[in-house]
Amino acid sequence: GLPGIAGLPGEKGESASIYRSAFSVGLTTRVPHPNVPIKFTKIFYNEQNHYDATTGKFRPTVSGVYYFAYHITVYVADVKVSLYKNDKAVVITYDQYQKNNVDQASGSVLLHMEAGDEVWLQVYGEEENNGIYADNVNDSTFMGFLLYPDLDNRH
Amino acid sequence: GLPGIAGLPGEKGESASIYRSAFSVGLTTRVPHPNVPIKFTKIFYNEQNHYDATTGKFRPTVSGVYYFAYHITVYVADVKVSLYKNDKAVVITYDQYQKNNVDQASGSVLLHMEAGDEVWLQVYGEEENNGIYADNVNDSTFMGFLLYPDLDNRH
Amino acid sequence: GLPGIAGLPGEKGESASIYRSAFSVGLTTRVPHPNVPIKFTKIFYNEQNHYDATTGKFRPTVSGVYYFAYHITVYVADVKVSLYKNDKAVVITYDQYQKNNVDQASGSVLLHMEAGDEVWLQVYGEEENNGIYADNVNDSTFMGFLLYPDLDNRH
Numbered sequence: 001g002l003p004g005i006a007g008l009p010g011e012k013g014e015s016a017s018i019y020r021s022a023f024s025v026g027l028t029t030r031v032p033h034p035n036v037p038i039k040f041t042k043i044f045y046n047e048q049n050h051y052d053a054t055t056g057k058f059r060p061t062v063s064g065v066y067y068f069a070y071h072i073t074v075y076v077a078d079v080k081v082s083l084y085k086n087d088k089a090v091v092i093t094y095d096q097y098q099k100n101n102v103d104q105a106s107g108s109v110l111l112h113m114e115a116g117d118e119v120w121l122q123v124y125g126e127e128e129n130n131g132i133y134a135d136n137v138n139d140s141t142f143m144g145f146l147l148y149p150d151l152d153n154r155h
Numbered sequence: 156g157l158p159g160i161a162g163l164p165g166e167k168g169e170s171a172s173i174y175r176s177a178f179s180v181g182l183t184t185r186v187p188h189p190n191v192p193i194k195f196t197k198i199f200y201n202e203q204n205h206y207d208a209t210t211g212k213f214r215p216t217v218s219g220v221y222y223f224a225y226h227i228t229v230y231v232a233d234v235k236v237s238l239y240k241n242d243k244a245v246v247i248t249y250d251q252y253q254k255n256n257v258d259q260a261s262g263s264v265l266l267h268m269e270a271g272d273e274v275w276l277q278v279y280g281e282e283e284n285n286g287i288y289a290d291n292v293n294d295s296t297f298m299g300f301l302l303y304p305d306l307d308n309r310h
Numbered sequence: 311g312l313p314g315i316a317g318l319p320g321e322k323g324e325s326a327s328i329y330r331s332a333f334s335v336g337l338t339t340r341v342p343h344p345n346v347p348i349k350f351t352k353i354f355y356n357e358q359n360h361y362d363a364t365t366g367k368f369r370p371t372v373s374g375v376y377y378f379a380y381h382i383t384v385y386v387a388d389v390k391v392s393l394y395k396n397d398k399a400v401v402i403t404y405d406q407y408q409k410n411n412v413d414q415a416s417g418s419v420l421l422h423m424e425a426g427d428e429v430w431l432q433v434y435g436e437e438e439n440n441g442i443y444a445d446n447v448n449d450s451t452f453m454g455f456l457l458y459p460d461l462d463n464r465h
């Protein structure tokens with residue numbers, strides 16, 4: 001007899017952008033405590049839940065290069081704040097406050113993260129640099145996103 | 156008879172970067188009006204024309220997660236500026252001006268946008284917070300880009 | 311005969327991220343010289359080595375839209391800094407310093423780059439705007455990354 005009909009086409013290939021990890025959060029009140037991660041509890045975006053508002057830490061599950069940024073309202077006191085990766089202060093931002101002159105300070109950085117690495121913001125050094133402020137109409141924010149996943153994540 | 160020949164290979168997977176939407180713009184003069192979108196008319200990038208310089212609004216056609224950022228020169232008066240999404244102030248940045256002390260204020264956020272959603276910058280509240288400044292050698296800028304398109308955009 | 315077996319799965323979709331170009335760097339000391347590119351020698355990320363710490367210039371090999379950002383600690387003197395693309399000042403950031411009031415200034419922009427284009431930061435204009443500061447606990451930083459490669463890079 002004749003040969004059978006051709007087989008069905010194969011499955012569609014894998015899409016490129018299946019790796020996603022991003023968060024964008026804000027403070028709701030003035031930061032009370034130095035020497036611990038700052039807890040940003042206003043959530044602008046946290047679809048993958050890699051940011052934990054109960055700890056203030058971002059812990060992605062995909063290794064790769066991540067972008068991080070923060071914007072701080074400086075009020076009442078000077079601000080010295082650092083982005084920590086696994087207990088190491090990677091970037092430090094300092095802005096002095098003077099009476100009747102609220103300021104804004106910001107920082108951003110690209111960092112390679114392995115799955116399990118953690119990043120957070122924390123007041124650096126002494127308590128007098130604790131002027132990170134926020135209320136209903138004054139934001140202090142923190143964000144991050146996966147820019148380039150490591151190629152060996154792909155399979 | 157013999158079995159049919161094998162089916163064709165599946166379609167190639169989707170590329171990540173077929174969805175693009177980004178703008179980067181600057182002010183050319185001091186902002187005159189509170190309570191309306193700020194019109195940034197210096198265009199650094201607006202390939203997809205999703206930013207409309209005649210209205211000051213960014214209106215993408217692809218749903219997904221977007222990054223937004225702004226950098227403001229604070230001069231002559233205090234600045235309280237907000238990033239609006241569809242008439243709601245999402246993030247508010249405040250920086251006070253003092254004589255002979257030009258300042259810089261900035262903000263950034265990740266937001267999920269549906270097609271048709273609009274984002275813009277606007278002075279928040281009273282007119283006295285209207286010190287957003289720009290001239291030939293002092294920029295105040297606004298930008299945004301599609302970070303992750305929604306997966307259901309794909310077809 | 312019987313139908314043939316199904317075809318093989320399709321190829322994986324083209325990844326946006328086979329094209330990668332990113333750097334994130336910081337100053338280690340106060341900027342001494344106006345009118346030349348600022349040399350950031352603390353490396354946070356420079357996997358593709360498109361940033362050259364010996365010249366202070368970023369020169370990617372892939373054409374496309376790039377994101378750039380910088381964050382400056384303003385101390386001792388006023389700061390007027392510009393992001394240059396091929397000898398043209400594209401964005402200019404100005405922040406005045408006053409005694410006992412360290413400030414932070416930042417800027418960001420999206421620019422289309424052809425392979426061979428160069429971007430760097432440089433003090434703009436006179437030497438008295440040279441207050442870009444950094445030490446072990448005060449960062450001034452510069453970064454950039456490929457956001458969308460040009461489609462004609464693909465093959």
Ligand SMILES: [Ca+2]
Nearest residue numbers: 102103251258
């Ligand atoms: Ca101020």
Ligand SMILES: [Ca+2]
Nearest residue numbers: 257258406413
């Ligand atoms: Ca200042």
Ligand SMILES: [Ca+2]
Nearest residue numbers: 096103412413
């Ligand atoms: Ca200050």
